Every structure is written in C-alpha cells, then in structure tokens.
Amino acid sequence: MATSVVRLTHLTDPHLYGSESEQLRGIATLPALEATLANARQRDWPPDAMLVTGDIVQDDPAGYAHFRRLLGALQLPVLCLPGNHDEPEAMRRELDCEPFVIGGAIDLGLWRIVLLDSTIAGSAAGRLSADSLAALQSALAGAPQRHALVCLHHHPVPMSSRWLDRVALQNAAEFFDVIDRHPNVRGIIWGHVHQHYDALRNGVRLLATPSTCAQFQPYSEQFAVDRRPPAYRTLELKADGSILTDLVWVESGAGGRSKSASAVA
Numbered sequence: 624m625a626t627s628v629v630r631l632t633h634l635t636d637p638h639l640y641g642s643e644s645e646q647l648r649g650i651a652t653l654p655a656l657e658a659t660l661a662n663a664r665q666r667d668w669p670p671d672a673m674l675v676t677g678d679i680v681q682d683d684p685a686g687y688a689h690f691r692r693l694l695g696a697l698q699l700p701v702l703c704l705p706g707n708h709d710e711p712e713a714m715r716r717e718l719d720c721e722p723f724v725i726g727g728a729i730d731l732g733l734w735r736i737v738l739l740d741s742t743i744a745g746s747a748a749g750r751l752s753a754d755s756l757a758a759l760q761s762a763l764a765g766a767p768q769r770h771a772l773v774c775l776h777h778h779p780v781p782m783s784s785r786w787l788d789r790v791a792l793q794n795a796a797e798f799f800d801v802i803d804r805h806p807n808v809r810g811i812i813w814g815h816v817h818q819h820y821d822a823l824r825n826g827v828r829l830l831a832t833p834s835t836c837a838q839f840q841p842y843s844e845q846f847a848v849d850r851r852p853p854a855y856r857t858l859e860l861k862a863d864g865s866i867l868t869d870l871v872w873v874e875s876g877a878g879g880r881s882k883s884a885s886a887v888a
Contacts (some may be wrong), residue, residue: 628732628859629671630670630860632667632672633812634673636676638678638680638681638708638837639689639690640680640681640686641684641686641688648837653689655835656693662855663871667871670699671699672729673697673700674858675703676813687717694722701718701722701723701724702736703724704739705742707747707749707776707777727758732860733770735770735772735807737759737773751798763805763807768807773808773812775792777790778813778831779813787816787839809827810827810866812830814832817837817849818841819854838852855873857871
C-alpha cells in the first residue's frame with residue numbers, strides 16, 4: 624500500500640435481514656448492497672480498506688451471515704462499528720474473523736482510523752460512554768504525528784431535520800471537547816442519517832454518507848423517505864491531511880456520480 628494516499632470505500636446502513644428478499648421502505652436490502660458493491664468494484668477498485676459505519680442489520684442477527692459472505696470475499700480489511708439496529712454482541716461474534724475489524728484504532732499509511740461505538744441499548748439515539756470518550760482521547764493522543772479520521776454511527780451535528788435530530792449523538796459537546804484538543808483530527812464521518820452531508824467545523828471535514836438501501840428526505844420535520852437510490856462514498860486520505868471524496872449514487876445500470884471532491888485540510 625502506498626503511504627502517500629489511503630483509499631477507503633465507505634458503506635453504511637445496509638439494514639440486512641436473514642431473508643434475502645426482505646425489504647426496508649420498499650427496497651430489498653441485500654440486492655441493494657450487492658449492487659452497491661458491484662458498482663464500487665467496477666469504478667473505484669481496489670481501496671486499501673472498506674469502512675462500514677453501522678446498521679449492518681435491521682434488528683435481525685441472521686443478516687450478519689450475508690454481510691460476512693459478501694464483504695469477506697473482497698480480501699480487504701473491513702473496518703466496522705455498530706449502529707442502533709445492530710446487536711453488538713452478535714455482531715462481534717458473527718464477524719470475529721478476518722478481514723473484519725470491529726472498533727478500536729487502525730493505522731493505515733500516515734492516518735489513524737478511529738472506530739467508535741455510539742449505540743445505546745434499546746434506543747435509536749446515540750451516546751459515547753465514558754470509556755468510549757477515554758478510548759478516543761487515548762487513540763488521538765497516542766499518535767499525534769498521524770492524521771486522524773474519527774468514525775461513528777450517530778450524527779454529532781444537527782441535520783436540520785427535527786425528527787432525525789431527536790436521535791442524534793446526545794453528548795456531542797463532550798465528543799467535540801475531545802476532538803478540539805487534538806489538531807491531528809482531519810475528518811469525522813458517520814452513517815445513521817441516510818443522506819449526504821459535507822461541511823467544515825474548525826477545519827475538520829464533517830461527512831455523512833447515504834445508505835446502501837433507502838434514503839431519508841433531507842430537512843424534513845417528520846419522518847419522510849427520499850426516492851434517491853443507494854449510494855456509497857470514496858475517500859482519499861492524503862499525506863498532507865487533506866481529504867478528497869466522491870459520493871456515488873448507484874443508479875440502475877449506470878451508477879451516476881455526484882462529486883464533492885474538493886481537497887480540504
């Protein structure tokens with residue numbers, strides 16, 4: 624792997640079931656994930672690792688077998704963390720094999736990738752425990768010479784959607800208190816929101832990626848489904864700490880691309 628650039632493919636919220644044909648909000652989730660992976664392998668391959676930020680299954684641990692089969696066949700590191708629809712114990716048990724990595728900090732090239740568990744048992748909202756915040760502090764302080772990408776499931780900033788912001792990261796202020804003490808943090812990325820987001824906060828790139836299945840309508844007061852197709856994101860983590868990213872919508876057949884590819888330190 625070249626040390627100058629670290630390339631990641633970000634998937635999130637596949638919401639798999641044990642059944643291969645089960646649908647979530649009108650989309651069969653397993654075929655949607657298969658189509659997303661096929662698109663990525665045709666256009667943006669190979670990355671140095673896959674990054675998956677939660678809701679791997681839709682409250683059905685039998686779905687992990689499909690995920691293990693599909694992602695395990697790629698022969699790439701698969702960096703994972705749980706979402707609110709996952710069952711963390713079942714997830715760790717079912718993915719306790721190579722090439723899966725669940726949680727912790729992973730060094731790739733000149734970057735440290737930090738994987739956080741923001742789930743609360745029985746809740747759609749998120750929170751980072753005291754142990755998780757301490758682990759974040761340790762991961763960032765332990766590699767000040769490395770650029771850092773911090774990954775979690777729940778959104779730490781408002782999405783301007785009243786219903787969705789009720790199930791955000793509840794202790795975002797504590798999270799950012801740690802982030803702000805470490806100038807090596809270059810980016811924060813999450814799932815959960817089933818829509819695109821790209822902004823800057825104190826020079827740190829903030830990114831959310833749409834789901835590999837159904838999307839949520841942006842800026843909605845009440846729950847609403849967006850009719851946009853599945854999507855994934857590519858990330859190029861540069862040696863200078865900048866991030867180049869493309870958002871790829873998996874249209875039927877062609878796979879249209881919407882770029883947000885300006886390099887931001």
